Amino acid sequence: MPTRTETSLTLAAALALANSTVLAAEAVAPAHPLDQPAALMAAFAARIGHRADVLEFRLGEHYARMLVQTGEDFDEYEAIPGQVMAQGTPRKAGSVECRKKLPFDAVDAALGVRLLAQARTIAAANGYQEPPNLELGAGMMCEELGWRVVLHSERNSEVFLHLTWSTDGTKAKAREFRDDSWHKVDPAKLLAGAAQVVPAAPPKGLPHVEGDGRKRDFLRSIDADLKRLAASTRAPLALRRISVDATQLSVDLYRADDRRTVSTWLVDADGRMQLWREDKTMALDCNKPFATGDFPLAQLPAMIADAPGLVAAMPGAVVKDVAVYRSGFCGKPHVYIRIEDERGYGNVEFDQAGRLLRADIQ
Amino acid sequence: MSRIAFALACLLAAHGVQAQDKDFQWPDLTDFLTRLIHELGPPIKVYKLEIDRDGKVDLWIQNQDRRDLIDSWEYDHGRIEGPIPIKFKEYPSLAALDHHVIELTTIDFPRLPSMLASARAKLALPDARVTYIELERGDSSGFIALTDSPIWTFHLETARHDGRVEFDLHGRMLDADKD
Structure with a gap:
């Protein structure tokens, strides 16, 4: 494997020769880039053909890519093992958000090869997949220039291991993403398996109730399905929001054991009910449930049927969707009906007693 | 101004935009606008006009029979399609539409x-x-x-x-x- 001095000399020679259009036309990527980093850099130098700065360099055995800057212009070059390298592809200046760079001859591809090998050893020791390549650059957040790799695991798709090294490879950092936050890891302990991937917990089987085969139009009736939902959850409904369209009923319920957690149940047109998700409420949310007796449930189908006719300027309108939730910050539960025609939308609102409050174009 | 005179004025106003740029195929706005005026009659009030890289035109105009409505008319190298109703997320008021539109004859x-x-x-x-x-x-x-x-x-x-x-x-x- 060539030393750094040998690499630089090779690059200098290649750059000097790059003025020759004959050589530029014959820039061929080595068949085994990780075994021949100097040859790879010489091929890039020949293809580029002039002095340039490097913003990104991706290195792997099957593919290498370099983003370089020459004056105000940016170009991408690709090397595919054993193939003649194509002309650079111009990149729009506006798409290059991070402009951190280093001179071409400061890019030590041999170091990159060693770091990629190290990253692969770390991956194997900690249960991550083998990374296909390593990148020299400033990362997505335009951090310090350095060599970077992100390790992924089939055991747990929510866990990542970021490894970074300074451009000269002397400083290493590692951080692991798990449990929704970043944790620093001592790079020196990674080879000993200090950041083992914790396998993902098996998915919980969410409760569901099979349909009864009856076809529904929720704009005509929801009370029977609200009763089914109350029966299946074995508790009176502590409602936060009801959302309705023709083919789906969605009900947000406060959990009986935790008023700051909301369970969203979906009912489809065949009556199949499923707990879809559970979410924490936000700070300062009202968190005060309402019941089916707190709004005019029995009148709801008539309100929905009448709503399109209440906006005179939208004669051909139809109901888009309906929602029932507390008005304002923590007011009484109101019925909100959204209508639409081919030109726009309208809103109809009834209060907790079924009185019409508004009917207008949005 | 009579309809014919208006149409002629627009024709003249639009004349010249068929002149071909070295690498942009300008749409034949003379053809488009003449046919549109013939179809709708004046005035033509433009909410928005877009010409894409291929020379296709999307012209949004105020419906003069229902001034609270905007219709799109598309012109694709001689083929006119429209009116296509424009659906606004929040419908602008009639006053806002009247203010927003641009009289076709003022466009050079x-x-x-x-x-x-x-x-x-x-x-x-x-x-x-x-x-x-x-x-x-x-x-x-x-x-x-x-x-x-x-x-x-x-x-x-x-x-x-x-x-x-x-x-x-x-x-x-x-x-x-x-x-």
Whole structure:
């Protein structure tokens, strides 16, 4: 494997020769880039053909890519093992958000090869997949220039291991993403398996109730399905929001054991009910449930049927969707009906007693 | 002004925009607008006009029978499609629409090729291609931002840069930027 001095000399020679259009036309990527980093850099130098700065360099055995800057212009070059390298592809200046760079001859591809090998050893020791390549650059957040790799695991798709090294490879950092936050890891302990991937917990089987085969139009009736939902959850409904369209009923319920957690149940047109998700409420949310007796449930189908006719300027309108939730910050539960025609939308609102409050174009 | 005279005025106003730029196929606005005036009659009040990179035109106009409605008319190299109802997320008021629209006769279409040349020169991108061109009332992005006036915006690109140049209806440059 060539030393750094040998690499630089090779690059200098290649750059000097790059003025020759004959050589530029014959820039061929080595068949085994990780075994021949100097040859790879010489091929890039020949293809580029002039002095340039490097913003990104991706290195792997099957593919290498370099983003370089020459004056105000940016170009991408690709090397595919054993193939003649194509002309650079111009990149729009506006798409290059991070402009951190280093001179071409400061890019030590041999170091990159060693770091990629190290990253692969770390991956194997900690249960991550083998990374296909390593990148020299400033990362997505335009951090310090350095060599970077992100390790992924089939055991747990929510866990990542970021490894970074300074451009000269002397400083290493590692951080692991798990449990929704970043944790620093001592790079020196990674080879000993200090950041083992914790396998993902098996998915919980969410409760569901099979349909009864009856076809529904929720704009005509929801009370029977609200009763089914109350029966299946074995508790009176502590409602936060009801959302309705023709083919789906969605009900947000406060959990009986935790008023700051909301369970969203979906009912489809065949009556199949499923707990879809559970979410924490936000700070300062009202968190005060309402019941089916707190709004005019029995009148709801008539309100929905009448709503399109209440906006005179939208004669051909139809109901888009309906929602029932507390008005304002923590007011009484109101019925909100959204209508639409081919030109726009309208809103109809009834209060907790079924009185019409508004009917207008949005 | 009689309908025929109006149509002729528009025809003359539109004359010249068929002149071909070196690398942009200007749409035949004379054909489009003449046929549209014949179909709808004057006045034609423009909510928005867009010409895309292929020379297709999307013209939003106020429906003069129902001035609270906006219709789209598309012109694709001789084929006209419309009216296509425009659906707004929040429907503007009639007063807002009346204010927003631009009378067709105030639009100097023959200026377009020279505006394109000026845009390329301003951006120092002589070979820039048209991404799209639009006309709509609004606020300029430039130093005097609250113009609330009809603005032509030329969106151009090269392999290395995107650029945008704004003009008023008289062809005066309002703003330009390049990245």
